[in-house]
Amino acid sequence: MSATPNGAAAQPFVSHSIRLSLNGQDRQLDVLPWTTLLDLLREQLDLVGSKKGCDHGQCGACTVLRDGKRINACLTLAVMCDGAELTTIEGLADGDQLHPMQQAFIKHDAFQCGYCTPGQICSAVGLANEGRAHDTAQIQELMSGNLCRCGAYSNIRAAIEEVLEGKP
Amino acid sequence: MTAIGKPLDRVDGLLKVTGQARYAGEFPEERLLHGSVVSSTVAKGRVLRIDASRALALPGVVAVIDHLNRPRIASYDDAFQDDDAADGSPFRPLYNDRVLYSGQPLALVIADNLELARHAGSLVEIEYATEAFETDLLAMQEQAYASPQTPPKPRGNFQAEWSGAAVSLDLHYSTPVEHHNPMEPHASTVLYQPDGTLHIHDKTQGPQNCQAYVQKVFGLDKSQVRIFAAFVGGAFGSGLRPQYQLPLAVMASLALKRSVRVTLTRQQMFTFGYRPRTLQRLQMGAAADGRLLALGHTAIGQTSRFEDFSEHVVEWSGMLYHCDNVQLTYNLVPLDVFTPLDMRAPGAALGVIGLECAMDELACALGIDPVQLRLINYAERNQNEDKPWSSKALRECYSEGAERFGWSQRNPEPRSMRDGRQLIGWGMAGGVWEAMQMKASAKARIDGQGKLTVSSATTDIGTGTYTVMTQIAAQASGVAVEDVVFVLGDSSLPTAPLQGGSFTVSSVGTAVQQACEALTGKLLAIARQTYPVFTQAESVRFEDGQLHTGDVSVSLAQLVKDSGEDALEVQVDSEPGKKREGYSTATHSAVFVEVQVDEDLGTIKVSRVVSAIAAGRVVNPKMARSQILGGVVWGIGMALHEETQTDHQLGRFMNHSLAEYHIPVNADIGEIDVVFVEEHDEIVNALGSKGVGEIGIVGVAAAVANAIYHATGKRVREFPITLDKVL
Numbered sequence: 001m002s003a004t005p006n007g008a009a010a011q012p013f014v015s016h017s018i019r020l021s022l023n024g025q026d027r028q029l030d031v032l033p034w035t036t037l038l039d040l041l042r043e044q045l046d047l048v049g050s051k052k053g054c055d056h057g058q059c060g061a062c063t064v065l066r067d068g069k070r071i072n073a074c075l076t077l078a079v080m081c082d083g084a085e086l087t088t089i090e091g092l093a094d095g096d097q098l099h100p101m102q103q104a105f106i107k108h109d110a111f112q113c114g115y116c117t118p119g120q121i122c123s124a125v126g127l128a129n130e131g132r133a134h135d136t137a138q139i140q141e142l143m144s145g146n147l148c149r150c151g152a153y154s155n156i157r158a159a160i161e162e163v164l165e166g167k168p
Numbered sequence: 169m170t171a172i173g174k175p176l177d178r179v180d181g182l183l184k185v186t187g188q189a190r191y192a193g194e195f196p197e198e199r200l201l202h203g204s205v206v207s208s209t210v211a212k213g214r215v216l217r218i219d220a221s222r223a224l225a226l227p228g229v230v231a232v233i234d235h236l237n238r239p240r241i242a243s244y245d246d247a248f249q250d251d252d253a254a255d256g257s258p259f260r261p262l263y264n265d266r267v268l269y270s271g272q273p274l275a276l277v278i279a280d281n282l283e284l285a286r287h288a289g290s291l292v293e294i295e296y297a298t299e300a301f302e303t304d305l306l307a308m309q310e311q312a313y314a315s316p317q318t319p320p321k322p323r324g325n326f327q328a329e330w331s332g333a334a335v336s337l338d339l340h341y342s343t344p345v346e347h348h349n350p351m352e353p354h355a356s357t358v359l360y361q362p363d364g365t366l367h368i369h370d371k372t373q374g375p376q377n378c379q380a381y382v383q384k385v386f387g388l389d390k391s392q393v394r395i396f397a398a399f400v401g402g403a404f405g406s407g408l409r410p411q412y413q414l415p416l417a418v419m420a421s422l423a424l425k426r427s428v429r430v431t432l433t434r435q436q437m438f439t440f441g442y443r444p445r446t447l448q449r450l451q452m453g454a455a456a457d458g459r460l461l462a463l464g465h466t467a468i469g470q471t472s473r474f475e476d477f478s479e480h481v482v483e484w485s486g487m488l489y490h491c492d493n494v495q496l497t498y499n500l501v502p503l504d505v506f507t508p509l510d511m512r513a514p515g516a517a518l519g520v521i522g523l524e525c526a527m528d529e530l531a532c533a534l535g536i537d538p539v540q541l542r543l544i545n546y547a548e549r550n551q552n553e554d555k556p557w558s559s560k561a562l563r564e565c566y567s568e569g570a571e572r573f574g575w576s577q578r579n580p581e582p583r584s585m586r587d588g589r590q591l592i593g594w595g596m597a598g599g600v601w602e603a604m605q606m607k608a609s610a611k612a613r614i615d616g617q618g619k620l621t622v623s624s625a626t627t628d629i630g631t632g633t634y635t636v637m638t639q640i641a642a643q644a645s646g647v648a649v650e651d652v653v654f655v656l657g658d659s660s661l662p663t664a665p666l667q668g669g670s671f672t673v674s675s676v677g678t679a680v681q682q683a684c685e686a687l688t689g690k691l692l693a694i695a696r697q698t699y700p701v702f703t704q705a706e707s708v709r710f711e712d713g714q715l716h717t718g719d720v721s722v723s724l725a726q727l728v729k730d731s732g733e734d735a736l737e738v739q740v741d742s743e744p745g746k747k748r749e750g751y752s753t754a755t756h757s758a759v760f761v762e763v764q765v766d767e768d769l770g771t772i773k774v775s776r777v778v779s780a781i782a783a784g785r786v787v788n789p790k791m792a793r794s795q796i797l798g799g800v801v802w803g804i805g806m807a808l809h810e811e812t813q814t815d816h817q818l819g820r821f822m823n824h825s826l827a828e829y830h831i832p833v834n835a836d837i838g839e840i841d842v843v844f845v846e847e848h849d850e851i852v853n854a855l856g857s858k859g860v861g862e863i864g865i866v867g868v869a870a871a872v873a874n875a876i877y878h879a880t881g882k883r884v885r886e887f888p889i890t891l892d893k894v895l
Contacts, residue, residue, distance in 0.1 A: 049187015151801025
């Protein structure tokens with residue numbers, strides 16, 4: 001139930017209970033129907049690694065993995081994630097052991113300010129899971145939903161290529 | 169072991185790839201309030217009435233602040249003037265009922281959570297008395313007046329030499345409004361402390377600039393305001409001035425005595441400073457052998473009604489080439505818009521487009537190779553200042569860049585190269601940016617474990633400040649890189665200038681170097697007091713965390729213990745070296761570009777770029793290369809994509825989103841090869857390092873335009889060069 005035309009709340013808003021696996025942990029959460037996954041992560045769970053660059057699905061900074069597939073958390077309502085397995089940037093490393101994509105991003109200096117980086121890395125991991133990118137041009141095309149204003153694109157490509165080719 | 173010159177990975181890399189780096193709007197607190205800005209929908213007029221009743225009726229909405237109920241703020245301009253203020257009367261948020269531009273903040277809704285604040289903001293109704301406005305530079309250019317920041321005086325006799333030259337050109341170029349659009353939107357989190365002081369996480373390139381601003385605007389003591397900016401998600405100039413979310417968040421915090429966060433939406437990222445639109449005229453006269461006889465550069469830039477934003481647009485035309493008859497003119501047109509703001513290589517990124525496109529046109533008119541034409545007119549001195557260069561390896565940029573690119577294979581004839589339907593074009597341009605140095609301070613502290621902590625109130629906006637300062641400190645102290653921590657982003661640290669203009673390494677780096685050298689002096693004094701072998705030692709060296717003389721070594725940790733103190737500490741204030749005064753100091757570049765233009769569709773792809781850079785000593789080649797890569801990407805954006813379009817009927821920007829304001833994406837960026845040429849400089853500063861944040865962008869857009877001409881035979885002088893203009 002949304003607000004009435006005069007702005008007053010007609011009745012208490014009903015929250016929904018969802019269960020999901022978040023970075024390997026089972027969580028039960030009460031979410032309001034309009035809360036986006038991104039706001040759930042950032043505002044309620046203090047998982048601020050997923051970034052808000054536009055809130056409109058235009059920049060990719062909020063990219064997370066749902067059941068291994070990359071999605072824009074800002075365009076996903078939290079209630080849609082009932083039963084999902086979610087991985088955010090905070091859940092990619094295995095303890096102190098970084099995910100190979102994280103390591104490759106550091107090695108190739110595939111970021112500068114770091115704000116688009118969690119989304120780039122999650123998107124790159126999703127890309128690897130898809131198995132669709134076989135050459136540089138395909139990586140470029142399939143990573144073009146993730147903007148980087150610092151302009152680290154060629155280093156991002158180098159990092160992804162290294163991981164996809166399985167090179168150290 | 170030398171730390172400087174090593175391609176060290178970013179020392180803050182781990183935090184950034186694991187999502188642990190927190191940016192300004194990411195500091196939670198129990199009961200944190202959220203602000204949402206309500207923006208003007210008209211370009212000019214007065215606010216007659218703000219009706220916030222529907223917003224305030226929502227449970228959880230705490231307050232709506234506007235010009236009528238805001239806390240008291242200063243009433244004189246000087247309180248609002250910050251370190252990067254333009255001449256004039258700075259904008260004052262929520263000051264009175266006047267609307268000066270479309271998108272102006274008119275109210276701040278504060279609520280218990282973000283979603284509620286946003287929703288409540290949409291319920292605030294504002295009634296205006298609108299007035300006639302003007303936002304079109306082209307329509308108003310007759311009203312241009314001289315910028316208060318005047319370019320160098322004319323030299324020689326431009327008019328006579330230009331009209332009498334064997335070849336004379338008169339060319340007009342235009343560049344659009346562009347917005348910085350760092351990926352992180354501007355945000356301020358004001359954490360209201362129990363004692364009433366404010367701890368503020370702000371997106372800024374100058375924590376002390378924001379501290380002084382908040383202090384002056386709100387009449388607070390310096391001790392009551394502390395600004396933090398440990399991580400900044402890009403800025404490119406947008407954080408050089410305090411942006412309005414900062415005073416708005418402070419207003420709410422002071423009014424409610426609560427902690428408040430205000431984050432701008434992406435749409436609101438188009439409601440403050442930007443790179444101004446320019447109209448440029450280049451007049452060049454040359455002898456048949458290519459010598460430049462006359463050069464005139466006139467630029468008209470837009471500004472606001474309340475401030476005269478000035479940047480160095482035309483200066484470069486008086487310094488990049490030798491020319492004895494030069495006339496530089498820079499005028500402004502005030503419009504009903506917000507004041508422009510420095511944006512990556514402010515002025516140079518614009519003026520060098522005109523200059524370097526015109527040089528290409530001149531090369532074609534003369535039938536001289538573009539690189540050769542530049543060599544013919546090589547400037548051995550900076551004629552603007554009549555000074556020699558402290559160093560200038562631009563010749564090496566031309567030759568090494570051309571070599572890497574394969575320039576000698578170029579057929580000068582337009583439309584002479586193709587690959588199927590793709591017309592191939594090769595173009596080049598040169599670039600220049602000042603190598604400035606500012607006053608800066610730094611503190612160095614070494615503890616009994618031999619750990620060195622160095623600090624200064626600068627920032628790291630992605631440039632690599634954390635990393636390069638760590639390297640400079642390690643080099644100057646002999647402490648291993650792993651044992652050095654550099655602390656920044658806190659207004660309580662030793663004074664640092666704004667992070668801008670490519671002068672952070674030069675300014676803060678010098679302070680860091682001097683602080684560490686002073687610390688080693690202290691350590692050596694202790695060694696001389698404590699150990700006889702050092703008392704007499706003529707030559708000593710600091711290396712690997714130890715002090716050495718001959719075969720004898722003592723660890724720095726031991727020396728700290730010997731001092732009887734927990735730690736040793738030194739703070740220094742550094743100033744630009746006196747040696748600089750007799751010289752001009754600048755970075756230079758040569759950029760070579762290959763484009764592919766689809767003959768039928770007009771789509772343009774920059775397939776290959778070689779950027780050769782002369783910037784003195786490179787502290788960290790990995791980080792410096794990244795800076796240049798970023799600059800090249802920006803230059804490609806300027807050439808092909810970026811344009812904030814205004815609806816002059818409404819007086820507002822139309823494409824205020826990342827879907828419609830196009831910046832390059834991964835698929836737009838081809839191969840980029842960065843070359844740092846050898847350049848030795850003992851004058852610019854003790855590090856011999858000039859800074860690389862700006863030089864990477866300068867000249868790129870012109871090189872792309874020149875390549876497009878070479879591919880298509882078509883000169884496009886109105887930027888950006890979109891496909892409709894080449895078809």
